[in-house]
Amino acid sequence: MLNKSIMDGDNPDLTEERMKGAFDTDKMAAVIYGSEKFAIRRREITESISRIPQLADSKPFSFMTREEKISESCRKLSVLSEHWNQLIDTNNEEEALHLYREVLGLEGHAFSLHETMFIPSLVAQANDEQQEKWLGRAKRREIIGCYAQTEMGHGTNLRALETTATYYPSTQEFILHTPTETALKWWPGALGKSSNYAVVVADLVIRDTHYGAHPFMVQLRDEKTHNPLPGITVGDIGPKMAFNGADNGFLGFNQYKLPRDHMLMRHSRVEENGTYTKPPHAKIGYSSMVKVRSRMAMDQGLFMVSALVIAVRYSAVRRQGFLDDKSREVKVLDYQTQQHRLFPSIARAYAFIFCGFETIQLYDQLLIDVKNGDTSGMSDLHALTSGLKSVVTHQTGEGIEQARMACGGHGYSMASYISEIYGVAIGGCTYEGENMVMLLQLARYLVKSVELVKTGKSKELGPMMNYLAEPDTQIDLTSGPEAYVKVFQHAARRQVWKATDKFHQLMESGQSRDIAWNNSAVELTRASRLHTRLYIMETFIRRVSSISDVSIKKVLIDLVNVHVNYEVLDIGTYALEHVSSTQLDSIRSQLYSSLDTLRPNAVSLIDSFQISDMQLRSVLGRRDGHVYTNLFEWAKASPLNQTHVLPSVNQYLKPMMDKAKL
Numbered sequence: 001m002l003n004k005s006i007m008d009g010d011n012p013d014l015t016e017e018r019m020k021g022a023f024d025t026d027k028m029a030a031v032i033y034g035s036e037k038f039a040i041r042r043r044e045i046t047e048s049i050s051r052i053p054q055l056a057d058s059k060p061f062s063f064m065t066r067e068e069k070i071s072e073s074c075r076k077l078s079v080l081s082e083h084w085n086q087l088i089d090t091n092n093e094e095e096a097l098h099l100y101r102e103v104l105g106l107e108g109h110a111f112s113l114h115e116t117m118f119i120p121s122l123v124a125q126a127n128d129e130q131q132e133k134w135l136g137r138a139k140r141r142e143i144i145g146c147y148a149q150t151e152m153g154h155g156t157n158l159r160a161l162e163t164t165a166t167y168y169p170s171t172q173e174f175i176l177h178t179p180t181e182t183a184l185k186w187w188p189g190a191l192g193k194s195s196n197y198a199v200v201v202a203d204l205v206i207r208d209t210h211y212g213a214h215p216f217m218v219q220l221r222d223e224k225t226h227n228p229l230p231g232i233t234v235g236d237i238g239p240k241m242a243f244n245g246a247d248n249g250f251l252g253f254n255q256y257k258l259p260r261d262h263m264l265m266r267h268s269r270v271e272e273n274g275t276y277t278k279p280p281h282a283k284i285g286y287s288s289m290v291k292v293r294s295r296m297a298m299d300q301g302l303f304m305v306s307a308l309v310i311a312v313r314y315s316a317v318r319r320q321g322f323l324d325d326k327s328r329e330v331k332v333l334d335y336q337t338q339q340h341r342l343f344p345s346i347a348r349a350y351a352f353i354f355c356g357f358e359t360i361q362l363y364d365q366l367l368i369d370v371k372n373g374d375t376s377g378m379s380d381l382h383a384l385t386s387g388l389k390s391v392v393t394h395q396t397g398e399g400i401e402q403a404r405m406a407c408g409g410h411g412y413s414m415a416s417y418i419s420e421i422y423g424v425a426i427g428g429c430t431y432e433g434e435n436m437v438m439l440l441q442l443a444r445y446l447v448k449s450v451e452l453v454k455t456g457k458s459k460e461l462g463p464m465m466n467y468l469a470e471p472d473t474q475i476d477l478t479s480g481p482e483a484y485v486k487v488f489q490h491a492a493r494r495q496v497w498k499a500t501d502k503f504h505q506l507m508e509s510g511q512s513r514d515i516a517w518n519n520s521a522v523e524l525t526r527a528s529r530l531h532t533r534l535y536i537m538e539t540f541i542r543r544v545s546s547i548s549d550v551s552i553k554k555v556l557i558d559l560v561n562v563h564v565n566y567e568v569l570d571i572g573t574y575a576l577e578h579v580s581s582t583q584l585d586s587i588r589s590q591l592y593s594s595l596d597t598l599r600p601n602a603v604s605l606i607d608s609f610q611i612s613d614m615q616l617r618s619v620l621g622r623r624d625g626h627v628y629t630n631l632f633e634w635a636k637a638s639p640l641n642q643t644h645v646l647p648s649v650n651q652y653l654k655p656m657m658d659k660a661k662l
């Protein structure tokens with residue numbers, strides 16, 4: 001059996017789709033998840049979880065209040081604490097994240113930031129003695145931590161953070177203080193009610209000199225009572241667009257004393273007498289953010305996949321309207337518009353995940369290099385991940401919203417669960433650096449690269465930048481996906497040069513650097529997007545070319561074809577400089593035929609992600625395809641349906657109607 005999801009009693013429309021799949025979904029899972037070993041481990045972990053009934057949801061998430069969601073996730077975390085070692089290798093981050101996704105879902109929980117930012121901050125920023133003291137406790141979950149950087153008044157501009165950590169050599173202590181209301185830490189995940197420790201980012205002050213943002217390990221709550229410690233004001237910031245299982249919080253300090261060795265001192269130091277040693281790279285303290293950004297292509301790819309699993313499966317069981325055969329309505333997946341809505345997003349999701357593997361590995365390597373004193377790769381990775389997080393989060397938002405619309409009316413119901421996936425995923429456009437701001441960070445790097453070319457120093461260009469120095473060439477669109485890469489290179493190169501020239505000209509005309517930058521900013525962000533999309537396309541093609549299994553490679557090439565045709569058409573206005581409108585018409589025809597080619601493998605392509613029903617939490621996306629019966633059951637479980645007559649009817653509507661009758 002090529003598609004391992006086929007089971008007796010499933011909806012026959014889905015079974016038919018799975019029979020059509022031309023490749024082995026387990027083999028595809030191994031490609032998606034980087035190795036056969038990890039793909040197998042994922043399945044084993046999912047299987048083991050299903051054997052622990054207390055880890056099942058006590059009722060559908062969509063019917064829970066915020067308080068119930070928080071209580072439910074804490075309940076499950078306490079059950080998990082009895083099973084960690086038997087379920088996963090606790091040193092394996094990917095296994096831990098898979099476990100969290102399966103059991104706790106995507107709405108956040110008490111450990112939301114513990115694994116993703118608190119522990120990574122200790123790993124990257126704490127020195128050996130500090131790691132000895134805190135890392136083991138954090139990994140054993142004796143303490144719960146978060147990452148408290150953003151303030152009510154400032155998230156983007158870290159140089160303007162107002163929270164101070166002032167060092168006093170006389171007592172060898174820092175005093176943490178929140179001087180104004182806008183200096184309150186605001187937003188950190190799991191800060192409000194769950195965490196008892198935080199890595200707090202504050203402006204280091206020694207003898208009236210401000211050294212800027214530095215990380216500190218701060219105890220927030222008493223380990224016995226969980227009450228906030230004296231001098232600490234902490235709480236929840238209230239409901240959000242989504243992600244409401246997490247207690248994003250506020251935090252203020254009133255002259256709060258902290259021992260000297262609580263500043264994380266792997267890279268910068270404050271000696272007992274107040275002597276400050278600066279880090280080997282000015283931005284090394286920003287590494288926890290780079291860590292999360294390097295994961296975002298993968299995590300966002302998985303958000304998009306969740307929505308696509310739901311939309312593609314549902315589109316295979318939803319029948320509406322007719323094509324040739326007037327005796328039976330067609331699966332909506334057979335409509336070209338439906339395929340055009342969904343398949344390019346499937347391609348992007350695969351591409352994002354392949355990019356994600358690459359950037360996660362680059363971060364891990366950078367961590368080793370930095371520990372060995374080599375910070376030379378920091379700028380490259382910062383630029384790459386800044387652009388990538390921005391493009392991927394934006395396109396993921398678009399893809400999920402299209403997936404929701406592709407499910408028609410039922411997509412709008414929480415039974416589909418797509419609105420929640422959208423709400424959580426779209427947060428990624430803002431957290432870890434607002435997208436425009438991060439595109440502009442990449443643009444700094446692109447502008448510098450053009451300046452290198454202009455001054456004859458092309459040899460110094462960073463990775464992925466050589467194309468900026470190359471001349472335009474004739475493009476033969478019949479020569480396969482590489483020709484489309486060339487189109488992107490031409491378009492990105494032209495836009496990067498154009499934006500840089502504009503910036504330079506404005507400065508030459510007398511504008512200050514900052515004003516000229518601001519007046520070129522829209523063009524600069526366009527350059528960053530094109531450059532990043534080029535990287536995504538190249539990575540996708542490179543990864544697919546490296547695959548040896550014939551049937552897997554064949555379907556992934558079909559997917560690459562959808563991707564390259566769609567992407568080039570999507571940047572049509574930029575491509576027009578290099579591709580004629582007749583050529584664009586032929587790309588359009590190729591896109592339509594590539595959608596057709598992909599159609600028989602659509603369900604198998606999304607099944608291959610092996611996202612369990614438990615994780616998906618969607619009636620429409622059920623693996624067995626039994627949508628309608630379960631939709632009715634789900635609606636019957638609504639709290640409103642637990643009584644025939646609501647108290648509000650008796651209190652307001654009935655008296656109103658009775659009065660109208662008089």
Ligand SMILES: CCCCCCCCCCCCCCCC(=O)SCCNC(=O)CCNC(=O)[C@H](O)C(C)(C)COP(=O)(O)OP(=O)(O)OC[C@H]1O[C@@H](n2cnc3c(N)ncnc32)[C@H](O)[C@@H]1OP(=O)(O)O
Pocket residue numbers: 101106112116117147149150155156157158159189283286287289290292299302303378379382430431432433434437441444445
């Ligand atoms: C189903 C699946 C489930 C998955 C599971 C996930 C679930 C969902 C969980 C949610 C989890 C949320 C987690 C959110 C957690 C937060 O959001 S934490 C808070 C994040 N905050 C931010 O990202 C703030 C953004 N701001 C910044 O990073 C900085 O202010 C900026 C924008 C980089 C500017 O920094 P700056 O110090 O003013 O520097 P700037 O003058 O702009 O640049 C100076 C130089 O430094 C360089 N530089 C700046 N930063 C760096 C750096 N990091 N490295 C190297 N060089 C750098 C610049 O490139 C520049 O270089 P040159 O061009 O001069 O050569």
Ligand SMILES: Cc1cc2nc3c(=O)[nH]c(=O)nc-3n(C[C@H](O)[C@H](O)[C@H](O)COP(=O)(O)OP(=O)(O)OC[C@H]3O[C@@H](n4cnc5c(N)ncnc54)[C@H](O)[C@@H]3O)c2cc1C
Pocket residue numbers: 113147148149150153154155156157186187188189243248427430431432433434435436437440
């Ligand atoms: C779900 C979620 C979880 C979060 N979790 C955490 C956490 O765990 N820990 C934490 O510390 N923080 C967290 N944050 C905060 C988050 O990191 C910040 O909100 C984010 O960095 C954006 O900063 P801001 O809110 O100051 O936006 P602002 O900078 O105020 O953005 C407002 C607008 O101004 C524009 N803008 C700002 N500066 C510039 C510029 N220089 N050039 C051009 N345009 C500019 C932006 O593009 C945007 O359009 C979280 C946020 C969310 C939504």
